[in-house]
Amino acid sequence: MLAGQSMERRLQIAGILIILGLLTEAICLMWTRPAAFVVFVGLGGLCIAAGILLYLYSLASAKIESAK
């Protein structure tokens, strides 16, 4: 039960990180200055990558916990 709750918590954090990254991407798409690409990669890309990695980690750790 506790393992399931911690996985749900990780999924929530992953989701929030990805939403933040997508919001950054959306703002950068409407921003026409050259810095937009840097912010898009540096901030948006970082948040999305962190969210996806956390999601994958939560999947992997759930497998390990269920195997135990």
Add this chain to the structure above:
Amino acid sequence: MAFPSTLILFLIAVTAALIGVLVYRPGLTTTQGGKILAFFVLFLLPLICVGMGTTYHIDRSKRTEFCLSCHEMEPYGKSLMVDDPARLAAAHFQNHRVPAEEACYTCHTNYALFGGFRAKMHGLRHVYVHYLGTPPAPEAIRLYDAFNNRECLHCHLGARSFEEGPVHTADPDLLPAVKSNKMSCLSSGCHQTVHNVAELNKAKFWKEGP
């Protein structure tokens, strides 16, 4: 706003809304359908959004108005409008020898392997200097490397006006030297007047900036 941008924004909105559902109801992921949904919205769709966004940004960075959006480049934009056929950049831009919407990129990219990537790296260096460094005065801006004839020959090689032009064929050694990059197209006496932004105050203009 361009169509691809609208499409990406729509995809971002849909993805964010679906992620919002999962964040609000994480218990959904205990079911088979919820797991599939989570895979799509927490992995696949964000990757598609990032891929489409990156492609859009890279395409946009090739556009003339993008290059001219930094104030250091304003005189270079104005130089495209000088009413003088001897000015290389102006003559190319005004006569559509380069696509007007990608004028800067067409001449200043590198037509070698990974040339587009190198051009983007130079672009990032421009952004760094613009925001964190000390940008030089427009007339003091120099290319990172000497202009390679390869960039000119990408279009002109094989063209009749280039291969059979009276000035180009007057000296039989000229064209081989140009083609092997031993003699620059921008050499003094040939096409040496390119942007010449320091002389813009004396120039006559065809029309207002691009």
